Amino acid sequence: MATKEMTNAGTNHLQGSGSRLPKGKRGGIELLLVHNVEYLGKQGEVVEVKRGYAYNYLLPQGLATIATEHHKRMVEKHRTKLEEIARERMAGLRSLLEELSRTSVTIEANANDEGHLYGSVGAPEISRSLKQQDLMVSADQIVLQGPLKEVGLYTVRVRLAAEAEGDLKVWVVPSSGDSTSK
Numbered sequence: 001m002a003t004k005e006m007t008n009a010g011t012n013h014l015q016g017s018g019s020r021l022p023k024g025k026r027g028g029i030e031l032l033l034v035h036n037v038e039y040l041g042k043q044g045e046v047v048e049v050k051r052g053y054a055y056n057y058l059l060p061q062g063l064a065t066i067a068t069e070h071h072k073r074m075v076e077k078h079r080t081k082l083e084e085i086a087r088e089r090m091a092g093l094r095s096l097l098e099e100l101s102r103t104s105v106t107i108e109a110n111a112n113d114e115g116h117l118y119g120s121v122g123a124p125e126i127s128r129s130l131k132q133q134d135l136m137v138s139a140d141q142i143v144l145q146g147p148l149k150e151v152g153l154y155t156v157r158v159r160l161a162a163e164a165e166g167d168l169k170v171w172v173v174p175s176s177g178d179s180t181s182k
Helices: 002-020 051-058 069-102 123-132
Strands: 029-033 046-049 064-066 104-109 116-121 148-150 152-161 164-174
Touching: 029 051, 029 069, 046 051, 069 152, 069 164, 104 116, 104 123, 116 164, 123 164, 148 164
Parallel strands: 104 164
Antiparallel strands: 029 046, 029 064, 116 148, 152 164
8 A cells, every 4th residue: 555655646746747847838848958959949048848858858968947937037147157158168169170170180990902991980980089189079079971981081070069060181091000012
């Protein structure tokens, strides 16, 4: 019997929390974005999303919070500070992009005599090579149309943020362990 009461208490808690969330004009849930969310909005904006997107992604990841009047007032109060922080962040990203555009990365890979790689070069290998040059770019910020499967020079897109994209030169060369004269 205690188990049934606990189950009902948990269910009532979940049902109760849904009724306290602010409803939007279209029946969704109003949230205040804590961080920029691609294809949804920027930090400080009030957005209306479906219930599942709010509960399963935005709220647990800390990307948004419930849009109460208090939170809205706090964002308005701190909007200039938030904009200044965002400008500084973008300036840092743009300087990193400028440095990346002046940089080229050389990656050695096993290749046959025709220049076809035995494996492929992907975003993780490019990211590792950049980190060796003290340029911190994660693999998910490197946009490839597909893996690099041949020796040569490639121009790879780097997307640090929605407003900060640039190109990087990647040289894929045969590894020095390969012997072409047999």
